[in-house]
Amino acid sequence: MKTPSTLNTPNTPNNSEFSEYNLMDEKTIKSPQNIVYQKPRLMNDIPMHYCPGCGHSIVHKLVAEILDEMGIEEKTIGVCPVGCAVFAYRYLDIDWIEAAHGRAPACASALKRLWPEHLVFTYQGDGDLACIGTGETIQTLNRGENITVIFINNAIYGMTGGQMAPTTLMGMKTSTCPYGRQADLHGFPLKISDIAATLEGTCYVTRQAENTVGNIARAKKAIRQAFENSLQGRGSSLVEIVSTCSAGWKMTPVQSNQWLAENMLPYYPLGDLKNIKD
Amino acid sequence: MQKDNDILLLKGNEAIAHAAIRYGYDGFFGYPITPQSEILETLALLKPWETTGMVVLQSESEVASINMIYAGGGSGKCVLTSSSSVGVSLMQEVIPYMAICEVPGLIVSVQRGGPGLGTIQPSQSDYRQATCGGGNGDYHTIVLAPCSVQESCNMVGLAKELMMKWRTPVIILSDGSIGQMMEKCILPPYTPRRTDEEIRRQCPWATNGLGLKGRKPNVMTSLELDQALMEKRNRELQKKYARIQQEEVRAEHYHTEDAETLIVAFGSAARISMGAIDNLRQQGHKVGLLRPVTLWPFPEKEILELASRMKRIVVVELNEGQMLRDVQWASQFRCPIEFIGHSGGVIITPDEITRKISEMGKL
Amino acid sequence: MKEEIIISGFGGQGVLSMGKILAYAGIIEGKEVTWMPSYGPEQRGGTANVTVILSDERITSPVLNTYDTAIVLNQPSLERFMPLVKPGGTLIYDPSSILTPPMRKDINVYSIEAMAEAARMKNGKVFNMLLLGGLIKVRPIVSVEDVVEGLHRTLPERHHHLIPMNEEAIRHGMEIIREENKA
Numbered sequence: 077m078k079t080p081s082t083l084n085t086p087n088t089p090n091n092s093e094f095s096e097y098n099l100m101d102e103k104t105i106k107s108p109q110n111i112v113y114q115k116p117r118l119m120n121d122i123p124m125h126y127c128p129g130c131g132h133s134i135v136h137k138l139v140a141e142i143l144d145e146m147g148i149e150e151k152t153i154g155v156c157p158v159g160c161a162v163f164a165y166r167y168l169d170i171d172w173i174e175a176a177h178g179r180a181p182a183c184a185s186a187l188k189r190l191w192p193e194h195l196v197f198t199y200q201g202d203g204d205l206a207c208i209g210t211g212e213t214i215q216t217l218n219r220g221e222n223i224t225v226i227f228i229n230n231a232i233y234g235m236t237g238g239q240m241a242p243t244t245l246m247g248m249k250t251s252t253c254p255y256g257r258q259a260d261l262h263g264f265p266l267k268i269s270d271i272a273a274t275l276e277g278t279c280y281v282t283r284q285a286e287n288t289v290g291n292i293a294r295a296k297k298a299i300r301q302a303f304e305n306s307l308q309g310r311g312s313s314l315v316e317i318v319s320t321c322s323a324g325w326k327m328t329p330v331q332s333n334q335w336l337a338e339n340m341l342p343y344y345p346l347g348d349l350k351n352i353k354d
Numbered sequence: 355m356q357k358d359n360d361i362l363l364l365k366g367n368e369a370i371a372h373a374a375i376r377y378g379y380d381g382f383f384g385y386p387i388t389p390q391s392e393i394l395e396t397l398a399l400l401k402p403w404e405t406t407g408m409v410v411l412q413s414e415s416e417v418a419s420i421n422m423i424y425a426g427g428g429s430g431k432c433v434l435t436s437s438s439s440v441g442v443s444l445m446q447e448v449i450p451y452m453a454i455c456e457v458p459g460l461i462v463s464v465q466r467g468g469p470g471l472g473t474i475q476p477s478q479s480d481y482r483q484a485t486c487g488g489g490n491g492d493y494h495t496i497v498l499a500p501c502s503v504q505e506s507c508n509m510v511g512l513a514k515e516l517m518m519k520w521r522t523p524v525i526i527l528s529d530g531s532i533g534q535m536m537e538k539c540i541l542p543p544y545t546p547r548r549t550d551e552e553i554r555r556q557c558p559w560a561t562n563g564l565g566l567k568g569r570k571p572n573v574m575t576s577l578e579l580d581q582a583l584m585e586k587r588n589r590e591l592q593k594k595y596a597r598i599q600q601e602e603v604r605a606e607h608y609h610t611e612d613a614e615t616l617i618v619a620f621g622s623a624a625r626i627s628m629g630a631i632d633n634l635r636q637q638g639h640k641v642g643l644l645r646p647v648t649l650w651p652f653p654e655k656e657i658l659e660l661a662s663r664m665k666r667i668v669v670v671e672l673n674e675g676q677m678l679r680d681v682q683w684a685s686q687f688r689c690p691i692e693f694i695g696h697s698g699g700v701i702i703t704p705d706e707i708t709r710k711i712s713e714m715g716k717l
Numbered sequence: 718m719k720e721e722i723i724i725s726g727f728g729g730q731g732v733l734s735m736g737k738i739l740a741y742a743g744i745i746e747g748k749e750v751t752w753m754p755s756y757g758p759e760q761r762g763g764t765a766n767v768t769v770i771l772s773d774e775r776i777t778s779p780v781l782n783t784y785d786t787a788i789v790l791n792q793p794s795l796e797r798f799m800p801l802v803k804p805g806g807t808l809i810y811d812p813s814s815i816l817t818p819p820m821r822k823d824i825n826v827y828s829i830e831a832m833a834e835a836a837r838m839k840n841g842k843v844f845n846m847l848l849l850g851g852l853i854k855v856r857p858i859v860s861v862e863d864v865v866e867g868l869h870r871t872l873p874e875r876h877h878h879l880i881p882m883n884e885e886a887i888r889h890g891m892e893i894i895r896e897e898n899k900a
Contacts, residue, residue, distance in 0.1 A: 150566045153429060156575070165573045171561040173428045174575035175421060176448050182418035183425030189409045190381050190431045191562060212421075215414035363741050363750065363871075389756065474756070535779055536737065536752035538744045622779075629778025705782035 116140035118149060118169050125163055129329025131319030132161055134286045135228060138296045139199070140168050142303060152195045153187050155180040159201035160234040160321075178209020181216035184223045188306075195307055197224040202243040203233045206268040210242075213268065220277030220311040224302040227269070227314060229344065230321040238324040242266040245343055250324070265343060269316045273349035279311035281349040285318040285341065287333040294346075310352070318344050364539040366506040366532040370436065370462055371396035373510035374408070378545035379460075380431040381409035383422035385441060388474040389530035390464035393436045406547055420445035420461070424452050427459035427523075428574040430553040430560030432514055436462035438530075439480055440471060446489040449523055453493035454576045454587060456559075456594075458517035458524075460510070461495075465529040467699030475699025476530030478621060479673035484525045485650040485680075492588055494595050496524045496602065497649040499620040503537035511542060518556070520598055527649060529672065531622045531701065604647035605656055609635065613642030615711060616660050618681050619670040620646050622701075627670050629704035634711055641711060649677070654684040661685035666714065670707060671695045718748075718773045720858045721781055723798050725766035726790030726814075731845030734871070736767040738849065741867030742859035743771040753779040764793065771858055786856055788848060792816050805900050807856055809848070818897070826898040827855050834893060843886035850890020861887060 104110065119140040126132050143149055149170050156164045158177035165172035175183045180198035188196040205213050205227050213225070232250055233239040239252040243265050247256040257265070273281040280302055284295035295317055302313035318340050320332035327335060364372065371393050374382055384394045394412060402408035413419040419435040426433035437445060442463045452459055465480045467473035482488075484497045496516050500506040506528060513524040548556065554564040561572045578584040608628055610616065619627045624645040634641045644660060646653050661667060666689055669678045675693050682691055694710050696702050722739070726732045736752050743750040753768040768784075770776050786807040789795040791814045802808050804823045812818070813832045831847040853859060865884050869877065 150563045152563050153561055155425070162577060165571075165575060169566075169571045171563045171566060171572045172574070173425050173561045174573070174577060175425070176451060179417065179421040179448070182413065182421035185411070185413075185418075186381065186383055186409075186422035186426040186433070187429055189411060190426050190429060190433070194563065211414055212418055215418070361744060363737065363744055363752065530756075531753065531779065534754060534756050536740060536750075537776075537779075538748075538750050626778045626780050629780070632777055701780055703780055703782050704778045 116144045118143050119167060120169050122166050124167060126160065127323040129320065129322040129332060130160070131230060131286045131317070131321075132164075132228060134292060135199075135226065135295070135317055135319070136164060136167055138292070138299055139197075139226070142296065142300045143168075143170065145300075146303065148195055148307075151191070151193060152197075153191065155183045155187070155196070155198040157198070157200040157204040158235075159204045161199050161201060161228065162235065164199050178204050178207070179212055180204065181209065181212040181221070181223070181225065184225075185216050185219065185221045188221055188223050192222075195224075195303055197226060197303070197306065199226045200228070201234070202227070202229045202231065202241045206242040206266050210268070214271065214275070217272050217312040217314060218275045218277045220279075222306050222309045223312060224299070224306045225312070225314045226299065226302075227316040228319050229316055230319040230324070231265070231340065232321050232324040234321045234324050238321075242268075243344075245339060248339075267344065269314060269349055272314045275312075277312050278314060278350060279352045280305050280313040281316075282314070282351065283316040283318065283344055283346050283349060285336065285346055287318075287320065287336045291346070316344070318346070360541045360543075362539055362541060363536050364503055364507075365392055365534055365536050366500070366503045366528055367392035367464065367534070368396045369503045369507040369539045369541075370510055370526070370528075371400065372539075372541050373507040374434055375400060375402040375406055376542050376544050377511045377514050378406065378432065378547045379408055379434055379510075379514065380547055381411070381422075381426050381433040382435065383411050383413050383419045383426070383433065384435050385413050385416050385419055385437065387416075387438045387441045389466055389476070389533050390436050390438045390462070392533070393462065406544070408547065416441040416444035417447055420448040423459040423461070424448050424455075424457055427452065427457040427517075428455065428560065429562040430557035432458070432518065432548070434460035434462060434510075434513075436464065438464045438466050439468050439477070442480060442483065443488070446483070448489075449495065450487070450489035450491045450493055451576045452523040453487075453495065454491065454591065455574045456521035456591075457574065458521055460513045460517060460524050460526065462526045462528060464533040465527065467697065473699035474530065476532075476622060476701055477672050477697060477699050478527075478529055478623060479676065479697055480527065481649065481671070481673060481676040484527045485652070493591065494598075494650050496520065496522060496598065496651070497527050498524065499527045499647060499649050500532055501621050501625045501645065502532070503535060503539045506532060507539050507541065516602065520594065520602075521559075522594075522598075527621065529622050530699075599651040602648060603651045603653050603655075605653040606643075606645040606647055608643040608645065610642035610644060610660065612640055614640040614665045615642070615714075616664045616667045617641060617643045617670055617707075618646070618657065618667060618677070619643065620649060620677065623670045623672050626702055626704055627707055630707035630711070633704060633708040637708075637712065639711065646677075652680050652684065657681055657684040658686060658688070661688040664689045667691045668711060668714075669693050669695075670702065672700075672702065673697050718771070718858070720771045720786065720856065721784050722769045722771075722786045722788070723766060723781075723784045723801070724769065724788045724790075725764070725794035725798055728763045728765040730765070730790055731842075732765045732790065733767050735845040735849050736769045737871055738864060738867045739769055739852075739859065740771070741870050742863040745863045745866050745870075746859055748772060749774065749776050751776045751779045766794065786852070788852060790814055790848075795819060809851060809855070809894070811848070822898060823900050824898070825855070825896070825900050827851065827894050828897050829890065829894040831890065831893075834889070838886075840882070843883065846883045846886035847890035847893070850887035851894035853887075854891035854894050855896075861891075
């Protein structure tokens, strides 16, 4: 790979387009006024285990950016799930506790009550949050614990190899419903955020997606609002992020983004399900 | 000097609640189940969140309770939960996480008759669940067995010391009779809860964000996909357990000096056995008692030493013979070993022990 | 000094709280005490009994086979616990709830019309205090003053205005207990 310093040689053609570039060495390029984009400070250099095109890496980056912007890492505790995001703690340089499968909301409840000034958030997938941990999810949100739940809904169990999730769409094929999800065999996809919105304890329930640049920007705004709610003690906030799992869906990342828009969003429409300010 | 109101008539369960507040615990998380609900009820009544700042939360299940303890302890706070037999079974999900992540925390187990829902009467049939590690993997928990209300109270303080010293879950293995029985209890003076700064200094490993700008992030996880690294963690844990076995064994002797027959019993069975020993000694039988106070680590050396000079050992338990195996193993069968027990919530009486030991005849 | 007592009757008669007040009086006098209830699913009207031990020494077994004193408040309790009173021990019963009076001659038997007296006083709540008064009259294991102090300690402050009435009932119980048999 060519770096700016190797390009900066006397042999470079004296072209007006290049001349300005030639004058910038690495130090200049990296100077604060010239930076238009950089890795968030709290995100480290450990290579992610996520598949190419996975939505988790995007949401991880959003969380890191927001924590950077808020500057509150010394009073933040993250709770990891069991699922693909089990290793979230490897990539974001904050303190994390790894919960048992589905129990992240119980962990977060205790943490927030014991550290009332802290930002406590969970980061969970659909199997973790809406299946094995449904009890903990509903009870925690219903108690109005001042925490944020970030919920990645990709309609499949990724880490274990593509099994049916509570949010798997009707007719969708997975390794445990190889002929497609059928109501009589498997029941229906669970809209847990809709349930969460009916609970007195929640102040903010929103459904976002990460398939387009615009949606990513909106998802970031939503997570930021949820974190602020948590710090201000307004009640529980749930941010569902409809995501892709290109490996589990057996598609390319680009196809996955299209499939998400065409199939996931009609059943899981985006927008705020509840937003009580103050 | 104790004030009058520090001496109270309390149930074993109530004493644990008072003790948790006074020893400076930061939080209690629990779910109702007979015969231990007085712990949560007493805490709710005493409202410690208004005085010491201790958190009290009725959780949605024992599964949630133990996860709350795991997270709370993992963040460096001093926390406890309580339950009874079937509820403690549910907690087995996360006790192994606490063991391998070296998370301090107290689990009060007020046993009732089992298996399954069983009865709500006293039992000691969760000895193995507590001492052998009821969950998955190679781990132990320190197990303390109180035999009175006062000891129930004191052990909440001892558990705090041990769990912080060794970074390990500690179980107080009580039962329905100790929990429901009222006795005179001298409550300890109030120990203030630790400040954030004290927690930061005492628990530099804790996941609470404190001081993050000057250190590496703390992560509490049991997951390690590399089997060699996982074994390394296990070996470290075993080294710690070996030290605990060296340093933390506790047992009480009752008339063992001149004894020819030794009863080995813990908790309520030990109290009842003491009554039987008083009767037997009046009848001229030289009987003594060894009461393991820590069930894990188990007083193996003391049992071996006593077995070498006893004519007989009688193990008395409110179960079908669980600690019996540990006594047999520890004694290396240097003398005959008999068993007297009841299960399912049936309580043994001093007369039954007296009669059965008398009937065992001369050796 | 060591006194092992069983109090047995129906749930709701104040059996457990009577034992508690007695135990508190014991604590005030510097004794070791143990209060061991029978317990079951929460239920009114079921049988309830409590073993109370007061002792100058450490109390070993809280579970007993025989008793120095039994207070029985219904026929099943009489049948169950009369045989368990130690020879020379004490049995106290309320005749209004007993069909066949106790026949043992080797124990001291006392009757106390506590239920009838409480009805006459139009105050069912003093029933157990009348019994407690009777007990400490015939077995002076604790003083009236310390029982009253025990009431102060066990009752929530909002009920302290009821203490004089209870004290009166205790003293009245001391008067109405009758000796039926001397061992």
